[in-house]
Amino acid sequence: MKQQLESFIETTKPSCLVADMFFPWSTESAEKFGVPRLVFHGTSFFSLCCFYNMNTHKPHEKVATTCTPFVIPGLPGGGIVMTAEQANVADDETPMGKIMKEIGESESTSFGVLVNSFYELESAYADFYSKNVAKRAWHIGPLSLCNREFAEKAGRGQKANIHEEECLKWLESKTPGSVIYVSFGSGNNFTNEQMLEIAAGLEGSGQSFVWVVGQKNENQGEKEEWLPEGYEERMKGKGLIIRGWGPQVLILDHKAVGGFLTHCGWNSAIEGIAAGLPMVTWPKGAEQFYNEKLLTKVLGIGVNVGATELVKKGRLINREEVDKAVREVMSGEEAEERRIRAKKLGEMAKVAVGEGGSSYSDLNRLMEELNSRK
Template sequence: MAPSDLHFLVVPLAAQGHMIPMVDTARLLAARGQRVTVVTTPVNAARNRAAVDGATNAGLAVELLELPFPSAQLGLPEGMEAVDQLTGQPPEIALGFFKAIWTLAGPLEEYLRALPRLPDCLVADACNPWTAPVCERLGIPRLVMHCPSAYFQLAVHRLAAHGVYDGGVEDYDPTPLEVPGFPVRAVGSKTTVRGFFQYPGVEQEHRDALHAEATADGLLFNTFRGIEAAFLDAYAAAIGKTTWAVRPTALVNDTYASSSSSIVSWLDARAPDSVLYVSFGSISLLSAKQLGKLADGLEASGRPFVWAIKEDKGNAAVRSLLEEEGGFEARVKDRGLLVRGWAPQVAILAHPAVGGFLTHCGWNSTLEAVSQGVPALTWPTNNDQLCSEQLLVDVLGVGVRSGVKNAAMYLPPEAEGVQVASGDVERAIGDLMDDGGPEGAARRSRARKIAAEAKAAIEEGGTSHSDLTDMIRHVAELSRKKRLDMERADASCDCEATRGADNAAVLPLLSQAN
């Protein structure tokens, strides 16, 4: 089978931070001549249809498969199909959501069995281990894709290997500990550096995820070797799996060009490297007090900025920023642009006027920042983001810390409030956007060098391009071997049936002879 004859199924977690890199990976595969089906649910399909349609219109063989999500059957609100919709929900809803995801195995297997020819490979998000038994029953090669950084995955693995999580993981335990056997010095805690299923109530899901990775035919990572080679190699050695890094693909998407025209026009009027872009992604939220301190710091900095702010009508702090007469938005209108809801982030970061990015350090945002050569002001809020901060600041030297000590999602209610004062925000912005100082110049120089490496990685002969080529070749060989094994098994069954028929004919003769 030629590598261009392959059919891939890509199964992302129902979270936009996972959908984006996996849909991009589907587009990369299709650009290499493969046929790709992205498996998701109706709400997530609607959110990502523009990206898939853009690929289809460009002549790429990418399609969406929608599996019905059993919200009502499991007591979830109708239409709750994505992780960002869990914000503010009680723990039992979050647990029910992941239990519902596991039930998608049934309709997926039904779909696969109805196909005239099984796909050659299923690429499953590491958070979708329920695909493993389906592939095992049907004999489909399976790869696992990790959407966070290799730095984070390796840190979690190292802590687990040294028994740090054996006594369980408390909701809040900030006790610092150094990650053992790590390529660089890294300090975290077992609360903030933990995997996605290391929480009470999802112990079985965690076991499923570990087993799915251990039995996979290889691992894909949402990164590139220019920034994470040491962590990728260490993780591959620890797990004993072939590992490929196939990103970044953070290029400006023409699909959204028209929606960003007013923002681009606003940026066109600003000097190069003068604008700070502010965004906390699709899930991260700041407390009302902290939001106010951030606004005060932005105002006091005197710098031009674009702030992609979530328009939450139920949040009094956000409502005040957006609606109060003579309030923050009115006071900064000459140098500040507030973007309600979704913003064309890659297009903004790619603009020459943008010289800094205040970010929650979500891994996709981190990749987009380094791919565009934009230094980061780091403000992690949950999950793997403290690891991304360490990578940006301590390893790559392209970040400035805001001063956050612990991710907000892990703080107990009595500890919620202000972690970064407005004066600290103002100081950090000044450090990041430093125009003439040697530290700022060196940071900007390093950022641009990494951006050049990112661009080279995805070009022909680059590390990510070569890894993707090798992965396709690996899948082609796996698929060929499995089909040959099935043909041999079928032939063996035919032979056994023939021998059985021959024996049935001979036995009466032997009986007569006796």
């Protein structure tokens, strides 16, 4: 893409270039034409601080095995315990390690960093990141709240595999806060066996649910062997299964939804936060274990389903664990306290992107800096 991008920059002369972290070469390409490059990080300040401290202090190199827990050193507030596997720190000599090193070097010479978060959510980590890691950083999220109209919310991401009106009609038949929304992101890499346990766990919880199962993957056959026999008939009116892509933002914002079972990818996590929902956390890889710690240990709005290692390792989460975590998030005294905290964060998120809010102001500050360069 390098040649095409440089040709585009040269002919359009943009005020700046915003490029995802995985295009480190774009900093050099932008500089070639005197254009500032902004790095976009699709994760939280908390995760970025964790990655930085893990690479700086390398505690993972001092533990005996990948499953030995240790405390991430140097974090504001401290007390975040991980294993080397969960921390997902790649050795500098591996292909991923080399890419991450390039990303770090590119970030240090870029104009600054954009983060899809808001200051009130993780202020200590935003301050730490701005002071110790990036020379300039702007929090401009939650970006999903920019989609204010029905069509914008419904069209977020890909085209949904269910008509929005059909989905909303189903939700309208439920009492407020009674439905749990279940989605593991765009990459569904669960085995049939694991999917069966999820299905049985949801049924056992007695909770109404909307479950986006995503597209089939190599772990699943042609037949739908991941559903117990007669499951959809038994769950008629109780559970709605969406095969493929679901209108996530619309569903999360609906009053009938009272919880979110998520893989903790940051897009999903921040959309759940913006909707003011408590979450069942089921990280699968990447930086998701960091995000899970933010939701459960820092913000106090999440309950871990029991996922302690990468999904590819094949550790089965059984139906009893799914059932227990769903119940814990949806009902009881602790659940109510968690829901209150989540609702407050959702309200703060909306204030942040509104006129005069922290994200609104940071975006204005960024634009002023870019204009002053002209």
